[in-house]
Amino acid sequence: MTDQAVRDDGPPSAPGHSSGGFSGRERELGELRADVACAGLSTLAGRPAPHSRVLLIVGRPGSGRTALAEELAGELAGDYPDGVLRARLSGPGRTVVPAERTARDLLAALGADPPDPGVEPTELTGTLRALLAERRVLLLLDDVTEAEQLLELLPENRDSLVVAVAGGPLPGVSDVRPCTLGGLDRGAAVELLRSRAGAAPRLTVDPRRAEALAEACGDLPAALRLVGGWLAAHPRLSVSDATSRLEEAAEHARPTGGRRADQLERAFQLVYGGLPRPAARLLRLLALAPAGFVDAHTASALAGCSVSTARETLGEFAALGLLRDEPHEGAESYGRPGPYGYGVPGWLDPLLRDELTRTERPGDLMVARARMLERDVRRLWACWAVAEPSGSSARAKLAELPRELRFDNRAQAAHWLATRRGPLLAAARLAVHEGGGELDTLARRLARALALAFGAHRAPAETAAETYRLHELVLEVAGRGGLWREQAATLLDLADLDAGTGRLARAVPRYRAALDAARTAGETGHTGRALESLGAAYAELGDSSRAADWYDRALLHQQTHGRLSDVARAHCLMGAVHTDAGRWTDALRAWRAAAAAYRRLREPSAQARALGEVARVLEYAGRPRDALRAWRDALATARRAEDVGLQAVLRARLGDTCAAAGEAAAARYHRAESARLLRHTRSDPPGTVRPDASENQGKLQKNSPTACETTEAKGES
Structure with missing residues (x-):
């Protein structure tokens, strides 16, 4: 487990x-x-x-x-x-x-x-x-x-x-x-030995020696299974041979603290000492397996052997009582019956770690870890690629991988990911925390591959917490390596997740840290994103003055470093926060600047939405005649864009303004035209005009006529 x-x-x-x-x-x-x-x-x-x-x-x-x-x-x-x-x-x-x-x-x-x-x-x-x-x-x-x-x-x-x-x-x-719990009753201990040793009558014909062997094992179930498995693997040896070999194994055991090896350590040394050198090395390397879980691919990467050899050796370890089966429903989907992997028992882990410390050089262990992480990255990449559309470049590259690394279909890949989610996440944590910085590149690649695989096979809500932790691991690696650009990107992603769940008190410091990292790296795109995100966070907190200040900085940054589309988006954000705060003059200036920018970009739909915001602000400012002219300008621009849904919305708002100005006939005409246009549109209009300027910034960015554009552009940056 x-x-x-x-x-x-x-x-x-x-x-x-x-x-x-x-x-x-x-x-x-x-x-x-x-x-x-x-x-x-x-x-x-x-x-x-x-x-x-x-x-x-x-x-x-x-x-x-x-x-x-x-x-x-x-x-x-x-x-x-x-x-x-x-x-x-x-x-x-x-x-x-x-x-x-x-x-x-x-x-x-x-x-x-x-x-x-x-x-x-x-x-x-x-x-x-x-x-x-x-x-x-x-x-x-x-x-x-x-x-x-x-x-x-x-x-x-x-x-x-x-x-x-x-x-x-x-x-x-x-x-x-x-x-x-202590040891088993002697009768149960002998029976466990007999069941593990197989059909040979060695334990039946000599019950006293069988009891002596059980006593030498301390009647401990794990030791009894090991010795029983050893007897099954050596059918020509007697019970007396097993007892004497067990005593000899005590001399090879090296417990810490100067104490005498206990029964479990002696049983382990009996089995471990009889393994061929390649198998013994593979066994002790299993101490590096994340979360104590190992399959043929993990073992193959750790030992540098073939997958088939690793699979056969793991089966032998399980027969000896060194590993436990990890059965899982649907394991036959891999084309092979039996367990989908093995678990390293808790009692075995410290013994393997002692052997690693005694026999393996640190450099060799680092190489083994690196091979294991590289194999995980390749399998995760294959897991993601099999979910990509047929004919894509990812599927073409997938076909070039060795057969053992590929998945036959998406369902098989999803099953593999589900059964290995815990060990894969543990591998990412170990790469960051135990690699000493030498595995940082692999750790970042593994985190990226995990995020891709999760996104391909699991719903975003199911993986949000895991993605959050992966971002934190990448941030730790980036900070350790002085990777300022990656720090900025990761801090922005973490802050966005915090802001999306309402934890703005945590998001704001992260946005500020991202801004510092982006400026250090000279990354203008991340700098602009951080400035805009700080403005949005303060707007959500209800601090319109600070929000306007950050949006103003974002506007200056985009005017200096950004594209014209970035400048237009910044004007929209400025207009939105000023509108919410009731600063009509500033809001009009920002929305008109946005409309002018979209005109230069030759994007009439976006220009019409910005002009609609101008008309709305004029209404709020108590200038209905000016608002009528602005609504008509917006409608004319939407016609040039051939945006039927937007025309319907603008005509409805123009009708409302006409009615407020006492132009009843014009109001009826525009409302009728709006209804007619809506009947001819099969889907919702691409943008809607914000009904109330008192809405908060979060609602504004979702519902305003410029919301789709500003949100999409912010994501692209």
């Missing part, structure tokens, strides 16, 4: 049914079931806890604690109609998964609307708890490292249940009776 949250609504396991070969924990399982049925400690004390019950399963890595939690969840799932939610709260290297990421994944698993990008973590966890308070769910949280992680996610009702898995007690979490 990666750190990505998962929801399970499937049929629960029948009571007593052991899914996935689970055995040997019947006593602990019974105690946990009984604990669910009895009253909690707080209830017995007369002060029921405000949150759901917590069952805590405590054990060292390799003790089977996660398997026990999964078995319990399978048995209890039928009692929780809103499903079973799963999340892992720590990743490889004991890194803590941020609460924000876990909350987003759990909200997605619940089917909630995607939260806004950049929202504060406390708000996210609060939203999750509020939603869980209305549900009856079973929440399975694996690899909890500290009590605060658990407390941030606890449902605030007594109808749900939380099953937490940790390495030790969690002080601060009330109403908890930990279930502490």
Whole structure:
């Protein structure tokens, strides 16, 4: 289970049914079931806890604690109609998964609307708890490292249940009776060895030696699986051979701190020491796999071997008990049955990292990381390209890629992206944070490729938060490398996302930082965009004076560095903010300048819209006769443009102005003509005239006659 949250609504396991070969924990399982049925400690004390019950399963890595939690969840799932939610709260290297990421994944698993990008973590966890308070769910949280992680996610009702898995007690979490795991019962340990060792009668004919081997494994499920897998791979060796080899392996184990190697470390050394050198190197390189997930392509890139060799070797590792299968519905869509990938168990990760530190040079590890990231970039590029139209240049280049890197169709690519979303995002984070700056170029390429693939296969609302985090990673890389142009572009994108979700207090400083970065880089396009965005932000905040000041700076910048279309747009923005503030003289000057600029550009539709704004401002200023002339000028210009929809809107407004001026016949004529023109248009007019100058800047940019043009031009810049 990666750190990505998962929801399970499937049929629960029948009571007593052991899914996935689970055995040997019947006593602990019974105690946990009984604990669910009895009253909690707080209830017995007369002060029921405000949150759901917590069952805590405590054990060292390799003790089977996660398997026990999964078995319990399978048995209890039928009692929780809103499903079973799963999340892992720590990743490889004991890194803590941020609460924000876990909350987003759990909200997605619940089917909630995607939260806004950049929202504060406390708000996210609060939203999750509020939603869980209305549900009856079973929440399975694996690899909890500290009590605060658990407390941030606890449902605030007594109808749900939380099953937490940790390495030790969690002080601060009330109403908890930990279930502490040791080794398996000896009989169950021998049975697990027998099931892993295969059909050979070695363990059956010599039960005492089999018990001695189980004791040498500490009766730990992970160690028993490793030794059983080793026996299956060496059918000519006896149980005594396995026991003696296990003792010899203790001499090769190198635990830290001067302590003696434990049973799990000895079992690992037994298996690891018998691997061919290429396979052993591939195994230890799996410690670099993002989020502890590995498939044939990741392994191939890390070790520099072929995909087929990596696939075969990973299957052998799984048979030995070194990896766990990661099955996924629809995995056969890749043309091969079986798991779509493998997970590196939590107990194995520190052992592999120790081997990496002992045997691999830092430079070689950096090369392996770079190969892995390059493979991810190419696969993501293929994932995006397969969604492009047939005959496009992207599809032509896709056909040139090796067969193993391509996808047969869009559905296959979308499935691949869905199953690897978490590891791919983890790869981007690791490239930025652990590359020491040497992988920054690959990190930027990976972030770009991820954004392209997400845009091709997922809805924008689903990827907004991930895109936000990718922008933050790119910003970190750009800042570290002094890439001012990229800093400016990324800050503008982040600020736009903040402004789009109403967090203007965060957007304004980012727009200012983007302006500084753009000026340092000499990037005139980003400078103009930052100036205009600052004006729009202050207009949205209701500060028309500052908005006008920033728009004035933008106008001066565009007059110096921009195209005439940029100047026209800046005049429109100035006119809009002055109109909203009731500064009629300034508004008229700006709108007339915009109309003149569009006339020079030979864009009559845009000119007509600007003239319509002139007429509107004249009406607001109490000059109806001048407004009539302006409306007629706008209408004549729209006729030259042959813009029927705009003509209909302008005639309707001209009719209203005629009626206000006492020209009833002219009013009826223009309104009738407007209705006739609208009947002949099958779609909405390309622009509409803003009905009320008191609207705020955000509404103005969406609804005013110049809105489409100014918004599109701003996006192009």
